[in-house]
Amino acid sequence: MGTKNHKPQATARKRQQDRNQHLEWRTYNIPMPEAVIPIYDHLQGELNRILSDEELMRKILQADTGLKRGDYWRKLRWIIGDGFLE
Numbered sequence: 001m002g003t004k005n006h007k008p009q010a011t012a013r014k015r016q017q018d019r020n021q022h023l024e025w026r027t028y029n030i031p032m033p034e035a036v037i038p039i040y041d042h043l044q045g046e047l048n049r050i051l052s053d054e055e056l057m058r059k060i061l062q063a064d065t066g067l068k069r070g071d072y073w074r075k076l077r078w079i080i081g082d083g084f085l086e
Contacts, residue, residue, distance in 0.1 A: 060076065063079065
């Protein structure tokens with residue numbers, strides 16, 4: 001009977017803790033190139049701004065979801081404004 005070379009559980013746990021210390025948690029926690037991170041962070045900030053604004057949310061929820069995709073997008077763009085493009 002051969003013996004298998006198993007790493008101790010504590011070592012695996014330590015590696016996982018080290019990995020977790022270097023992670024930034026985002027809405028979508030996916031691997032991405034470093035150059036994309038500032039864009040992602042800006043968009044995440046805008047999403048948070050929109051979702052936390054009660055007036056914007058009220059207007060968004062009142063928008064007609066039966067519109068064609070392009071028309072619905074234009075309606076949302078009109079409601080939210082162009083502030084996210086700055």
